[in-house]
Amino acid sequence: MPITESERGSEDLQKEHYDSQIEHYEAHYSDEFSQLYREMFLNSYLTRNLDLRGKKVLEAMCGNGPTTPHLLSLGAVVTGLDISSKCVELFRKAHPQCETLCSSIFQTGFRDCSFDAVIVVGGLHHLYPGTDRAVEEIHRILKPGGYFCFAEASKTSFLNIFRRIWYMLDSSFEDNETPIDLDELKSKHVDQFEFVSSAYGGNIAYLLVFNSLVFRVPFRLKKLCAPALLRLESLLAKWFSSKRASCFLIAQWRKK
Secondary structure (H helix, E strand, O other): OOHHHHHHHHHHHHHHHHHHHHHHHHHHHHHHHHHHHHHHHHHHHHOOOOOOOOOOEEOOOOOOOOOOHHHHOOEEEEEEOOOOOOHHHHHHOOOOEEEEOOOOOOOOOOOOOOOOEEEEEEEHHHOOOOOOOOHHHHHHHHHEEEEEEEEEOOOOOHHHHHHHHHHHOOOOOOOOOOOOOOHHHHOOOOOOOOOEEEEOOOOOOHHHOOOOOOOOHEEEEEEEEHHHHHHHOOOOOOOOOOOOOEEEEEEEEEEO
């Protein structure tokens, strides 16, 4: 099925966005404290109970590949895909052992049933109104029983009202960036996937450490405050782990 004009427009917006800001994204989302945040709160939940040794894994909308070291540590054979040629170039330099493809997530060009798993971290919320189209393509390229694992900003958080206001005021965001409502996404793909697990998380360190670019946190201040904020998030997670109180969601789906 051809890509619609609205879908193509959403990807073009994000391609231009990342091409213009990739250096800032790489600096803020790949520094040691952002990577530590991933290790503490994202990576282990993203691939929990999965044996990826020798498995073909697509890191879709990969950026410069900040999740790739975790996947490689599990023995996965990783392919990176991104619409931005600048992102793909950085991914290749950082992970020369991995295959790469500069292509649309709406039409990847891969054969049916090509991958054992597809991993997306922070990519789906950039695709509106084409989110479901992307999930359809991910389903097509997954092998039967293959896993779709993703982590995204959550639409059901009470903080989402502040996010909408921030998006309107901050020129760093494109108009089509929309957090994910997990229940809504499930309802549209219930015939294609088994919903294996889901979790919610993210509070103070998610905002000020992991998303330091969004809040313009200077690196010097981030380095100074990050250890305490990471510890504080661990403590607060006991009370802020519901869909209403958490900033992000993590899900594992399996292709039927």
